């Protein structure tokens with residue numbers, strides 16, 4: 001493989017994106033001696049955090065877990081100021097990473113990847129970008145993120161609004177002035193909950209348009225002192241090692257006890273403790289069956305409804321804020337220290353769209369079935385075309401010119417969340433079929449990229465030019481993904497995990513719920529066994545046509561699918 005880097009040369013890999021995934025891919029692959037070109041649509045690094053700069057934006061995992069583990073020096077030198085870093089703090093961190101490891105020279109900014117076509121004769125990906133250039137590389141590694149293509153609301157009249165409007169996932173890079181303005185927020189997922197808390201009291205009036213009430217648990221965010229940082233650093237290595245083997249990729253063991261075996265008093269004590277000392281996974285970690293038994297789940301749901309009743313002074317508003325109709329945890333719970341109390345303010349109105357649906361956006365604001373809500377600023381916190389959107393927005397074509405969008409028309413399929421058959425040498429990062437968003441994302445990203453780098457090294461060392469997933473191995477893996485989720489309550493919610501938030505998107509549960517640790521072990525076993533479930537080929541198709549057949553090294557059956565967790 002050549003090490004030369006220019007547009008006409010053949011590179012080892014094209015990476016897409018310069019967020020957590022893209023930066024680590026550049027670092028890991030160049031360290032392994034590969035020639036890499038990354039492309040990033042934005043004018044800087046940051047990925048999700050580059051685009052999500054709305055007021056209140058911050059990560060919902062603790063900084064200790066949501067950060068790179070590959071460099072002990074980086075871990076030691078970076079001082080997080082708060083338990084849950086803001087988007088601007090995460091941007092500082094990722095810029096520091098890019099500088100410290102000299103990654104920018106491998107990244108072309110302001111450049112969007114438009115097409116990626118697999119050349120079967122040469123076993124190369126031909127990548128065209130928005131600057132009109134063509135790049136050829138052996139491997140294509142789209143680290144495009146799980147939540148990077150914003151989903152607009154399907155509401156009539158969006159363009160008619162005469163005020164300012166913003167999507168949380170494409171927030172402008174200039175300061176937005178809300179003072180003395182009437183602001184409307186559509187959407188009450190994690191982004192909406194954060195922006196609502198940040199804007200309440202900072203504008204003339206805030207109207208929240210809620211379609212589905214969600215479970216919001218306290219963030220208990222706080223500044224970090226040097227002593228707190230020192231305590232974590234004293235056992236950081238062990239903490240990371242434990243995290244790598246757990247279900248969610250954080251160092252908290254998953255319990256086995258049932259909520260239903262505990263007395264109401266015991267449960268109440270445990271839930272009060274989770275409420276007071278919460279983190280995102282706190283309630284899910286109280287008992288082993290919160291995510292698998294409806295009655296157990298309802299004990300948490302009712303506890304949180306009780307907290308809403310206690311906090312929100314107007315009973316009719318409290319009632320509207322109570323999540324019902326889907327189990328706790330099956331849509332991502334949100335974090336918020338002041339969310340419910342926001343509704344005690346006179347300058348905040350909750351509009352329940354279940355009772356009074358939006359009819360259209362009009363120049364003056366939003367018209368619901370009960371009348372006009374006049375607005376100066378409209379914020380769409382309406383989510384993303386998650387998991388597949390970023391990849392299907394690139395025109396990707398594999399063997400026989402087949403489009404990825406056609407292959408995934410009835411649901412995305414991958415083998416172990418890393419390759420999709422018929423698209424050789426394309427590695428997905430935290431994509432469908434991997435634990436992705438249902439585990440610590442930064443740890444999932446490192447695990448994926450480490451696996452990909454090791455695989456590419458193996459191929460290089462064995463003079464193998466092409467790797468593809470075996471279709472049956474992929475079918476078996478996706479069946480396993482469905483079997484695991486069917487033992488849980490996750491299918492009872494219309495979540496973005498299942499594609500239910502995007503009209504017309506096939507309803508298939510895409511993340512692998514077997515747990516980060518189990519998944520990591522499966523991936524490692526497959527690599528150690530010489531990549532069963534993949535077909536590896538040494539000669540190019542061109543050489544093969546001369547030599548009468550492509551020298552396939554093996555087509556192994558996966559055989560590692562059993563043992564759901």
Ligand code: NA7
Pocket residue numbers: 147152153154155168186187188189190191192193209210211212332353381382383384437496501
């Ligand atoms: P989410 O979690 O997908 O939330 C989107 C919200 O927008 C949700 O409340 C939706 O209601 C609402 N929505 C979407 N379309 C509409 C329309 N047309 N009308 C009214 N309301 C609508 O996205 P977020 O950005 O908040 O969070 C994404 C992830 O980022 C989150 O899970 C964390 O992992 C971080 P619905 O529930 O569909 O009724």
